[in-house]
Amino acid sequence: MPDLGEPPESPDGILPGLFAVQIMVAVPGGAWRTKQQFKDLFEKSGFRLEKVVHTGTNLSAMEFGLAP
Numbered sequence: 001m002p003d004l005g006e007p008p009e010s011p012d013g014i015l016p017g018l019f020a021v022q023i024m025v026a027v028p029g030g031a032w033r034t035k036q037q038f039k040d041l042f043e044k045s046g047f048r049l050e051k052v053v054h055t056g057t058n059l060s061a062m063e064f065g066l067a068p
Contacts, residue, residue, distance in 0.1 A: 004034075038062060 024030040033041070039049045047064040054060050 035062070043067065 024032065035049075035052065042049065042064050046067050048067045049062060050065045051063045052060055053063065
């Protein structure tokens with residue numbers, strides 16, 4: 001999900017929230033998370049966000065590495 005202040009629509013015109021609903025239905029324990037929430041979750045686990053790769057669709061990839 002986009003963070004507050006980010007565009008609610010992907011470049012392909014699809015709302016990421018629609019995909020998030022599919023994940024929540026298909027994956028037990030699935031939840032909506034923003035980029036900041038993923039960042040906080042991984043930092044608590046000893047990782048840091050290194051890069052977000054925008055694919056031009058409603059999906060992005062997040063690259064995390066071990067925190068120093």
